[in-house]
Amino acid sequence: MNQEQLNRMHSAKGFIAALDQSGGSTPKALRLYGIEEDQYNGEEAMFDLIHQMRSRIITSPAFTSEHILAAILFEMTMDRQIEGQYTADYLWEKKGILPILKVDKGLAPLENDVQLMKPISNLKGLLERAGQRHIFGTKMRSVIKGANPDGIRAIVDQQFEIGLEIAKAGFVPILEPEVDITLPDKEKCEILLKAEIERHLKTLEADVRLMFKLSIPTLDGFYSDLMNDPHVVRVVALSGGYSRKEANEKLARNPGLIASFSRALTEGLKAQQTDDEFNAMLQESIQTIYNASIQ
Incomplete structure (x- = not known):
């Protein structure tokens, strides 16, 4: 574990850019970017286009370490290059931004009102790469769809089990048990989720460091005590389907909670924009998310 990087993630001001759309969510990301499915043919062309979009964001003069702590990457992005360097090296060496890898393989079918992660095949090999x-x-994501104690316990158990394996390999894992923001019992889900997280934190060895990526809580400041746990490097928030404006407003009411936004970050960016238009839109987005993250 790189101590300089760990200190930056723990203490510096800024937020995390989530650029980790996987195969299933890539067509929608491209559509929002102004590229329809009839404009490309096959997965290879699709992934080429999403890498071009990500590269355009990362190389933009608006995308700097002044506002952005880290960027979450899809596995294929990790294995591709930007301006002759592997993406993670470009991020850290050129931009001073930490590279984080999405490792989950998607969601299992709904059971007990939750969607666990599918098995992560050859996790050891992926971590070696x-x-x-x-x-x-x-980073790895699972989803809570109802206030089911058994389901929520299973989600947190799985997140911690795999997270500890990742931590032992020398990485800082982000555990992401997302609560669906549309649920009528969202607050009850969050109460159950927090209790399960706290139960696991009490069992960790002193040197374990991890992070959480959580839905912005219904009750302002609800996760403040998690931030003070010595094992927790940072607690970050997903936008979860909120517009950027709404996500920023909710985030700003939670001191210490910082953004890890995907769709809210890229909202308004279009392939058809000139570089000046694209960079200005990205700069505005980054500035507003940063402002909400440092309240």
Whole structure:
């Protein structure tokens, strides 16, 4: 674990850019970017286009370490290059931004009102490659769809089990048990989720460091005590389907909670924009998310 990088993630001002759309969510990301599915043919062309979009964001003069702590990458992005360097090396060496890798393989079918992660095949091999690519941390997502104690316990158990394996390999894992923001019992889900997280934190060895990526809580400041746990490097928030404006407003009411936005970050960016238009839109987005993250 790189101590300089760990200190930056723990203490510096800024937020995390989530640029980790996977195969299933890439067509929608491209559509929002102004590229329809009839404009490309096959997965290879699709992934080429999403890499061009990500590269345009990362190389933009608006995308700097002044506002952005880290960027979450899809596995294929980790293995591709930007301006002749592997993406993680470009991020850290050129931009001073930490590279984080999405490691989950998607969601299992709904059971007990939750969607666990599908098995992560050859996690050990993936982590070895991540080390070779100079990745700082990882991220993995599962989803809570109802206030079911058994389901929520299972989600947190799985997140911690795999997270500890990742931590032992020298990375800082981000555990992401997302609560669906549309749920009528969202607050009850969050109460159950926090209790399960706290139960696990009490069992960790002193040197374990991890992070959480959580839905912005219904009750302002609800996760403040998690931030003070000595094992927790940072607690970050997903936008979860909120517009950027609404996500920023909710985030700003939670001191210490910083953004890890994907769709809210890229909202308004279009392939058809000139570089000046694109960079100005990205700068506005980054500035507003940063402002909400440092309240």
